[in-house]
Amino acid sequence: MDPMHSMEQLVEELNKYNYHYYTLDEPLVSDKEYDVLYDKLTALEVETGLVLPDSPTQRVGGELLKGFKPHRHLTPLWSLDKAQNEEHLQSWNNRVLKLVQDYNSKNPDAPLPAPAYVVELKFDGLTLNLTYTDGKLVQASTRGNGVVGEGILAQVKTIKSVPLTIPFKEGTIEVQGEGIMNLSVLAAHNESGADPLKNARNAAAGALRNLNPKVTAGRKLSAFFYNVGYGEEIQFDNHQEMMAFLKSNFFKVNPFIAYFDSFDQVMSQLHEIQEKRASLDYLIDGAVVKITDMRTREVLGYTDKFPRWAVAFKFEAEETTTVLQSVIWNVGRTGKITPLARVEPVELAGVTVQNCTLNNVGDIERKNLKFAIGSRVFIRRSNDVIPEILGKVTEDNDGAEIIYPEHCPACGFPLEQRGAHLFCNNRLDCKPQTVGRITHFASRDAMDIETFSDKTAEQLYDELAVREPADLYELDYDGLVKLERFGEKKANNLLAAIEESKGRDLAAFLFALGIPNTGKSTTKVLADHFGNLDGIMNATAEELTALPDIGGIVAESIVTFFADPFIQAGIVRMRTLGVEAKAPDKPLQVATDSYFSGKTVVLTGTLHQLTREEAAERLEALGAKVTGSVSKKTDLVIAGEKAGSKLTKARELGIQVIEDENELIRLLQNS
Structure with a gap:
């Protein structure tokens, strides 16, 4: 193709993209893709010494929208090289x-x-x-x-x-x-x-x-x-x-x-x-x-x-477009069914992207992706997490339909839609759920069973019929040593790690159980307040909502969880087999006269001079109660970089906010 014809094509294509980007606010391609074409045109203009009259290299900006009165700037607004x-x-x-x-x-x-x-x-x-x-x-x-x-x-x-x-x-x-x-x-x-x-x-x-x-x-x-x-x-x-x-x-x-x-x-x-x-x-x-x-x-x-x-x-682009090729459905430990998009491989932020999250069926509907298989979509990747599909490039239903499963892709059980999510309620006989729960139970923030992994959990499920966390405490050497890739040393190390996990404290045990809608901060609040497992298992919703960080939905989740006979039986087995699940014997000695004494504090965003965990420990030592969510009960929010919805909510409620990390360090040191 001769250079003039190539330039004409590039000018036509770039002007179309400019119109959609600047005038309609409906970009058809990413900035990265646009820049590649723009650079090609610039190189051809240098090579030929010719510039077409309507070349985008000769003008800055786009056309005016009808409906707005034009305004002539007192001085030009320049573009930047x-x-x-x-x-x-x-x-x-x-x-x-x-x-x-x-x-x-x-x-x-x-x-x-x-x-x-x-x-x-x-x-x-x-x-x-x-x-x-x-x-x-x-x-x-x-x-x-x-x-x-x-x-x-x-x-x-x-x-x-x-x-x-x-x-x-x-x-x-x-x-x-x-x-x-x-x-x-x-x-x-x-x-x-x-x-x-x-x-x-x-x-x-x-x-x-x-x-x-x-x-x-x-x-x-x-x-x-x-x-x-x-x-x-x-x-x-x-x-x-x-x-x-x-x-x-x-x-x-x-x-x-x-x-x-x-x-x-x-x-x-x-x-x-x-x-x-x-x-x-x-x-x-x-x-x-x-x-x-x-x-x-x-x-x-x-x-x-x-x-x-x-x-x-x-900078390297964090957003681009690619083609959505297919959608697969994964089953999590709670039974939640999550769609994962397979896309045409594309370079983004220095890596090749092939998978993108779609979150749930509600997300698919909201982003107009129901008929998007084979269509071009916007994707974004940031902070080294799996990229997310933002939406379709066009608003037309021009792709094949994403078919929502009616039965669990793992066990075939009929699915139930709750809110925006699909769920498999076959908790006892759905392999991914069981493997996920056991893996979570053994994870570092939970019972911290060293050398344990999701592959270990899957192998124990397949070969030793491990179906719940309590089964881990009945494993023996003779059973483990016969497994593939399990020698004497590995079998003994795993048994020793399981034995050591029996002494984990109450907060870790509660987190390991995987109570719906609760995280580490909530389980710590429960452990600190009640001090023993029986008190938590017998608590009413009213007692729970009186605690910081626990609202009505979380309270009902906790009550419902411990009312389940399956859960009760598993806990009885674990305690019989030696799992202690006790709060620390000696309460943490805390200050009573510091700036933070008696305050309910929420940490959000990224801190740089100390970790969130270190900040929480120091705050608690100074008499603060650190929780995970913002409510009217919150006294103070400490917001690091990229503090999101928690910071927004704090401002809406008029809660005191510390956004300067140096100020936080000063208060910690002077308290």
Whole structure:
């Protein structure tokens, strides 16, 4: 195919993708796929020396939506040149150094300072341009094509992080930022069962470009601000001054901003941001590097499309599209049936993805995936977890149907739908459930039986008829040593580990039982309060709901669990065989006069200076009661990075929140 024809095809394809992405807010491909095509077109233009009139390389932004009044920006909103790797970034810096050197050689009496740099996050939302006159917000617009945008003042006013008035009253200024939806807000919205949103970027863009401001308000958007593009009566010497101005005028500035004199330090900071990316509560697709000195920016100037004094460093994509090939159904230890999607292999965030989670049948319906086999879907991977399917690229029912099973794929028992999930109620004779329960019972956070694994559980199920945790305590050497891959040493080690597990404390034993709707924090609350197994087994729902971290659903789960004759018989057997399940003899000596004394505390998000477990231990030693869920009984929430729905709920309830880990450490040390 000749280069001109290839360019025509690429221009047509990219312009179609631009229209769907910028105008309709319905992207057809991922950013990664778009960038590959864009780079191909750029290479062909360099090779041929020709640029087609409608090439996307010649313009910035997209077309205006009908229904919004156009707004002409007082100064252009420039796009940024992209560095796809460290070599490209180094090339950008070399150009900056050369331009500065050339200027200084010609202007020895007024040289530019050595370049200094600022590194900011590159948000994946919708660019906002706000106009303030005499301190009042008089207009807000999208970026549009960089010269003219869409007026969205009514929509932007619904964003609570946007100030309606500011202290600066000297004429007119334009401030640029990014409208975003926090990932925790997106998760809460989708959990509510309302209209499902595919991802946070689309949700923010769609809300801000919705003609009904009530829809925008319902999305609970946020915004970060990073630039003063125009000011009649204000001038800054450097980027630091501009950021100080934004903060002093009540604009929300992202805390991830760093200044450097060395370009090597810039590279290190970019690596650090990439490592922290998965812990953020909002989407970023890279970082922006800028020269801090404003006079240097003015001298370096602009190309036809980009400022020479800034560059965007793109990270590895966390989102892409692929084809959904099939769905299989897995059975968990609680009987829950979980769909797993097989997709056409695709590279994403540095790995080849072939499997994606679909959560449950309710998730399939909500995301319009019922007729999606063979269709192209959006997938996202973050924080090294199995990728999730976000939704279909198109809204059409253009794929084959995902058939929901009516019988358990493992044992053939009829399935029951409870809420959004399918369940197999054949608890006693369904192999995956039994193997899962035994594996959980022996896991590290439970009875901590060393050398035990899911393969061990499956082998014991198949060859020694182990059907419940109590059976583990009746295993003997003669039975184990005959098993394949079991020699004398392995058999003796396993028996010794099982024997040692008999002394695990009450909280560990309760967690090992796998009581529905309970986790480690809840079982610890039960053990600490009742102090013995019999008290817990005989507790009423009313007694349980009086405890922190236990609501009505959890209380009913606990009561129902211990009322089951099968469970009761298993516990009797284990106790007869030597399992102690006792609370520690001596209660933990705790402080009674510390800052945390008597407070019910919830830990959420990621801490960096100590683990959540270490933080919980220190808090409890200072008299706090650490629980796992936020309620009206909660006194304090400690929120690390990527604190999600628990932080949102704490704010809604007006509960005190500590978000600064250094402040937490100070309080722990001074209490």
